[in-house]
Amino acid sequence: MSETVSGPVFAILAFACIGGAIGMLSARNTIHAALWLSEVMLAVAGLYLLLSAEYLAVVQVLIYASAMSVVVLFIIMLTLREREGPVRMADFSIGGGILAGLTGVILYMALADRGDRISAMPVEPSGTAALGELLFGRWTLPLEVAALILLVSLVAAVWWSREVDS
Amino acid sequence: MNALLSSALHASAALVLVLLNGVVLVFMLRRMIGRMHLRRGGLHAGPGGVIQTAADVLKLLSKEGTRPGGVNRWVYAIAPMAVFVPSLVAYAALPFSETLRITRLDTGLLFTFAVLSVVPLGVIAGSLASASNRALIGAMRVVARQLACSVPLLLSVLPVVMITGTLDLGDIVNYQTGLWSGAFPRWFAIPLLPSLAIFTTAALCGLDRTVFDIHGIEPGPESGLAGEYSAMRFGLLCISEFGNVFVISALAVTVFFGGWTLPFVPLDLQSSIGPVVFLIKTYTLVFLFLWTRSVLPRVRTDQLMDLGWKWLIPLSIVWIMLVGLVVKASLPGTVV
Structure with missing residues (x-):
């Protein structure tokens, strides 16, 4: 240690x-x-x-x-x-x-x-503000891609559960 | 002072505050709802019944703790603590005045929401451990309701964060000192009225829980998870509920009503009366919450889900975008 x-x-x-x-x-x-x-x-x-x-x-x-x-x-x-x-x-x-x-x-x-x-x-x-600037400055694209993937999976889950329903 | 001793003292101060707040709120709830519903009670112990609540606390403390049959012993024993501890920790970041607070956190606002969001976990664990379907149904409603309400609750304070650029509750209060054009206090409640409306609605949904339905300090069959516990374990659940009402009201005061500050009062005077002002403002809001609760009929669970998911969340997202545009237009360069 x-x-x-x-x-x-x-x-x-x-x-x-x-x-x-x-x-x-x-x-x-x-x-x-x-x-x-x-x-x-x-x-x-x-x-x-x-x-x-x-x-x-x-x-x-x-x-x-x-x-x-x-x-x-x-x-x-x-x-x-x-x-x-x-x-x-x-x-x-x-x-x-x-x-x-x-x-x-x-x-x-x-x-x-x-x-x-x-x-x-x-x-x-480095504080929260620095993290925010990094996240929405340098790493904006990966962040948005990750968000998009989550959104797609969410929509897919909704669609999937509806398919099972009917 | 020794750091460990200092934090122990802070923690015990918070504990005393939470417990006292529970007693005060039970008294307040009984008196005001009793008056509004024309069923005044507990009038005989002490002048006007002021000692009744203290007697109830003593009773809870001295009562034998029973355990229903068929429960999962460990989870059943831990669950009230898992509900109570987050409620207690939520007091940590609240600024009672410029200097009086348990700890200063950069992410105070988010911290308070985060610890409050752990409460349903304890509720659902306890209800699963107790061998009662009624408690389970109650807990599932609690979790669904918390989800539907905590998301718009969190979104509703985002405009404040966007304008102030900080999550520190003390800095948010400092931003609200002074006056607008010499007449209006610089409270966010005025320009961000839609935020306040969303916050209040979501908070009412989240706080409108079954413990408020019981008339006394006895658990009844209709009180969901709390009905499965007796003595001080029930007391912990009850105090946690009241503690959350206080925390949410204190957050609203801090974020929208200028926290410990008062307009038209010189600054040096403010620092000395800060905690009193904060408590008066908070209890006024608590009063308003309880008032709404006692006057308006209860909302059905599915209506509540609709309100949360279909109205409050879209509304708060649209409002955030509007505020974002205004902030970007008025402060070019500062917001990247």
Whole structure:
């Protein structure tokens, strides 16, 4: 651990993240899985906050953590036929293991390749205004493309659900 | 002062404020709705019944907490906390005066909305954990309603952010000091009246919840999730509801009515009476919210969905574009 962030706080949040993720994967009940996932989201928001990325943390809570209640709603509407029903099979197959292992290896290689590790926090972390200028100045096009993709998928979802209806 | 001690003190101050606010609001709600509905009650404990609410609090604290059969123990136990803690945290960024606030956040406005948006998660978790279909239906309505209302709520304050260029609640208040042409306070409520209208409508939708339907401090069968809890767990849910009313009103005061400032009053005097002014303004708005709630009939859930998705969201988006054009035209160069 370098001295970029407070060690104990990072440890608590990191273990909350990993523990929540394990809990989510091992939960038999889809609703429990959703609740674990929301815990992971909140812990990730905490990690952002630890890195002085205040805006990112707030948006993480606003978008992801609060959207979990909608996910739970979807689980109830789409899968919950009876109260004790939402049981899913945890997939511990060989294929999943290989995929997870490969992802881990790729992530490790990508991270190990980066020579310039940040060893100290910037004295003055760039604020929300700077992020906004970057987002709507330099990265406008990717942002708009991402928004467009989301819009297309939204329209497609509406169209799809109507098709099933009729 | 030690940073840890200081933040602990701030947090406990917020906790005391939330709890006291719950007691005050229960009293206020009973008296005013009782008067409006011609069913005055709780008149015997103390002069005019002022001690009644305190007695109710004592009762809640000393009551035995029961747990219905068939519940999921862990989620059932955690859910009231998951509802209460976001309501408590939402007080963190509210500026009571120039200096009096729990913490100063660059993203205060967004922060308050973000923590409030976590509340439905606790509600739906609790209702799923309790083995009651009534609670589940209530929670699904709560989530649907929150979604339909929180999006226009967030969109309605965007014009203010576009004009001030900040999300810091203190800076938004500072922007509103002084007068327009010597006669009107520079409150955003005047030029951004449509924003205020959307905000108020959305806030009323979001706050109009079943806890307000119960007449006392006892959970009834009609109170949705709160009906599944007893004693202080019910108390936490109740206080969270009242806390959210306060937070939304305080946000409206901060964003649209100049926060702790008063027009026509010298600045040095303002700094000393700031918190009082803020509380008076906030409780006036709380009063207006409760008044609307007690006078107008309730809206059906599907009507509420229509209102949120088909009217408030499109209206607020059109209004944002209009304000954007005006801002761009009047301040060329400053807004990129």
